[in-house]
Amino acid sequence: MKKIEGGVTAAQGFEAAGVAAGIKYKDRNDMALVYSTSPCKAAATFTTNVVKAAPVLWDKAVVDNSDYLQAVIINAGIANACTGKEGYDYCKQTADATAAAFGIPADSVAVASTGVIGMQLPIDRIVNGIGLLKDAKGDDLEHGHIAARSIMTTDTKPKEIAYEFTVGGKKAVIGGMCKGSGMIHPNMCTMLCFITTDVSISKELLTLALKEDVVDTFNMISVDGDTSTNDTVLLLANGQAGNAKIDAPGADYDAFCEALHGVMVGLSKMIAGDGEGCTCLFEVTVKNADTKEHARTLAKSVITSSLTKAMIFGHDANSGRIMCAMGYSGVNFDPERVDIYFESSAGRVQVIKDGMYAVYSEEEATKILSQEYVTAVCDMKNGSETATAWGCDLTYDYVKINGDYRS
């Protein structure tokens, strides 16, 4: 497979748009559309939060019950969470208006929102925005880029990625965009991700591929440990690549999974590296653990710890904090076996050997930790399983972004 330019419009038959609908922001786009010229098989994963935003409830219903999806309407500014029946009705009205505008069934329309919670959507502006999106849409890379910018909140950059790959002798493409780790007038850290592909695949395998990959990608990132009410990953496949439909495991399915993983891991790292206020993408690889699940739990515990995050901000090889964060993760291990290394473009240094501080140059360690992409490798010497998690440093700006008053 090969990385290519683009995002949600990279695959054949997908269009996108972004417009300024006046939802909450001034002078910027705040609504986006992802549209397929033909019906798509769909798979999705959603927040595990008990408090689910209305669009999450709507999307779960259409992904579970509809044979096909064809359009996604996204707004930034208002999360439509904690909004009760009124909020859910606005999802339905959004889908109805989209159905009427595009001549498609209402149950083929997904909706997604990010922003302030507790506030109701201005449904008239949403409906008006749908008309604007229809007029503005296009299938080139620039339209995908406009959509990726329109769903940003406190993100500092748009997040897009695409891969080309071969399946059943046909060229296929998968691409995606996401927003995340941003807030709108500090409220809720929400991750929204939309992935499009022209592969022909059964709904069952599309769902399986998504569910199996999300545990090692989006579920392995953390900015602040707060799981949003709105988190959504939506994957659409319209079959326009013309490959023989993938409806059983095998080489074609594996090729698709590899490309999907490329997109998911790429977007995951973009979200972690653009965490609120952050200056550094912090990667933690736990290797030689006894089980895969333990490796994941250990890596996530380190990435989530406020103290390790502050340590990265301080460029301080205070590696006892990593030992500590693994120690309270709930996983049992022998601390006196653990080795820890820091790696970055500036080099590699061992800081913990057999559970005790190694002898190393603090100056060298500080240099390694002062880069924009830093990896800690924790060798448990207790098996052969590996997992990687991604996060970022904890900075003054994180506190500023989230401590400032909403309005």
Added chain:
Amino acid sequence: MKKIEGGVTAAQGFEAAGVAAGIKYKDRNDMALVYSTSPCKAAATFTTNVVKAAPVLWDKAVVDNSDYLQAVIINAGIANACTGKEGYDYCKQTADATAAAFGIPADSVAVASTGVIGMQLPIDRIVNGIGLLKDAKGDDLEHGHIAARSIMTTDTKPKEIAYEFTVGGKKAVIGGMCKGSGMIHPNMCTMLCFITTDVSISKELLTLALKEDVVDTFNMISVDGDTSTNDTVLLLANGQAGNAKIDAPGADYDAFCEALHGVMVGLSKMIAGDGEGCTCLFEVTVKNADTKEHARTLAKSVITSSLTKAMIFGHDANSGRIMCAMGYSGVNFDPERVDIYFESSAGRVQVIKDGMYAVYSEEEATKILSQEYVTAVCDMKNGSETATAWGCDLTYDYVKINGDYRS
């Protein structure tokens, strides 16, 4: 029972001292002693972290295996964690030197450390400090106060509390000191607590009382979610009150438990309210939950959330973050039943009603949230169980304290 002045020397027969032993700090005390003139029954709880500091391993052994404890030696500056066999040997040497100096068995000596991890103790200075402590000790309140100051790290104030109560017709006293939520040249947030009482009680009931109370006190506080390698609560009872020994449940045991709870909850709130960099003690009470355990889990999830902590710092009634933090706690509940109120010395306001934003004055809410002690009450309307947790706000200073380089 009645709150009285004092700390670890409030109860009869307890002495304390603090001295400058030159462990790591300059120009301040950094070693402390708690000593009983007669042997004590002892109970303790320790960190659940898999990575346990050497003093935790030592203390667990002596509390489990010795009939009596009589002295505790504490140092600030170096945590003696991730120090291997050498670190454990220093615990033994500390106990041996204390035993020789005071004429007591080595297995009646507990040790405790807080500070930088990975560094070995300067054992010669520790041994020298034991001699200084012996000469400096005294049984008045001022000596307790000196000890409480000597164990501080980045704590901004010493933490002491004492209660007088009646048991079996005799006047008894329980008092304690702790340090916590501080770091030494940013390293590890450690909570150390030492409680002394002159009550006569069996080891079994002393242990039971401590274990049952810790779940609703020290286990319900969080500054940054990082469980230290060194956390220790040590409870000593020397029996000098002269009451008939408490060796069965009943009124005497209940009176003791009530006084113990007063000390434990008081010290817990002092730790939370002196969290690193914090400006506010943030209390969360979850009421009318279906089970006690669920109430505890919900309250702790709110207190631990970076987003609710930043909200308190910003004096912003952004109550969706509280809904969100309860939602990802792992406890199942109906969001559309939840009511949330903010309370402080400035008043009370309902911010969530049946899971949606209530109508209230933002100005009034900001005033309530601008006090030094703020409570959020979450009414689940789903049962009759209550739990309270304590934390603090997330501030620039937290990042500064923990992001600055160690030396």
